[in-house]
Amino acid sequence: MTTDGPIFDDSFRARLADLIAWRRDVRAFRDTPVPAGTFERLVSLACLAPSVGLSQPWRFVRVADPARRAAVRANFERCNAAALAAQADERARIYATLKLAGFDQAPEQFAVFTDRSTEQGHGLGRHTMPEMADYSTVAAVFTVWLAARAEGLGLGWVSILDPAEVTAALDVPADWRFVGYFCLGYPEHEDDVPALERAAWERRREFQRFIFDR
Numbered sequence: 001m002t003t004d005g006p007i008f009d010d011s012f013r014a015r016l017a018d019l020i021a022w023r024r025d026v027r028a029f030r031d032t033p034v035p036a037g038t039f040e041r042l043v044s045l046a047c048l049a050p051s052v053g054l055s056q057p058w059r060f061v062r063v064a065d066p067a068r069r070a071a072v073r074a075n076f077e078r079c080n081a082a083a084l085a086a087q088a089d090e091r092a093r094i095y096a097t098l099k100l101a102g103f104d105q106a107p108e109q110f111a112v113f114t115d116r117s118t119e120q121g122h123g124l125g126r127h128t129m130p131e132m133a134d135y136s137t138v139a140a141v142f143t144v145w146l147a148a149r150a151e152g153l154g155l156g157w158v159s160i161l162d163p164a165e166v167t168a169a170l171d172v173p174a175d176w177r178f179v180g181y182f183c184l185g186y187p188e189h190e191d192d193v194p195a196l197e198r199a200a201w202e203r204r205r206e207f208q209r210f211i212f213d214r
């Protein structure tokens with residue numbers, strides 16, 4: 001059954017553009033706790049994201065246990081040190097100044113995996129491109145990212161990790177594919193410029209260069 005949906009007017013579109021422009025990858029958090037029920041609300045919105053064959057292959061693993069958090073953090077430290085060592089000299093100087101995770105302050109932390117073998121969706125759309133399941137999970141992550149920002153929360157994606165080690169540390173099925181580890185909390189500050197741009201690591205380019213006509 002279809003019904004008339006809500007009207008999205010100019011003012012809503014302007015606010016939506018603000019939301020998109022002011023979403024940031026956040027690595028510095030205030031110590032204010034995230035209210036109970038927030039994580040569930042964000043995941044419930046994420047579950048409205050598109051997914052191949054309606055497979056909903058995303059798996060959100062909330063990590064509260066201090067020992068598991070410490071294991072993931074230690075893994076990040078090792079991987080980040082290796083990434084720093086691999087940088088050319090002039091880049092290493094900037095890399096060393098970058099804060100690339102907010103483990104210490106983030107009140108809420110979770111990992112996201114894809115269950116590529118889920119029976120939900122009956123394999124529709126995954127026959128030639130099984131990675132469609134992973135893309136579906138990323139769509140869910142981005143939904144959380146925007147929904148969190150709309151509540152004044154910041155989300156930080158941590159990917160400088162060894163997937164097999166994170167999978168083991170969190171005791172999830174070995175065939176789940178690790179997508180990312182996420183830090184959630186109230187940001188220390190708000191910005192419409194990415195942290196990497198502020199740190200002179202990289203800058204965003206104009207959208208025109210990403211459009212190709214054939």
Ligand SMILES: Cc1cc2nc3c(=O)[nH]c(=O)nc-3n(C[C@H](O)[C@H](O)[C@H](O)COP(=O)(O)O)c2cc1C
Nearest residue numbers: 023024025027099100101157158159160194195196
């Ligand atoms: C797939 C993916 C992995 C990322 N991994 C990390 C990470 O490990 N550490 C980090 O600080 N930021 C990470 N980021 C955040 C990006 O650095 C950030 O999105 C980019 O610099 C643009 O900044 P913005 O998200 O604030 O617009 C990741 C982002 C994506 C989409």
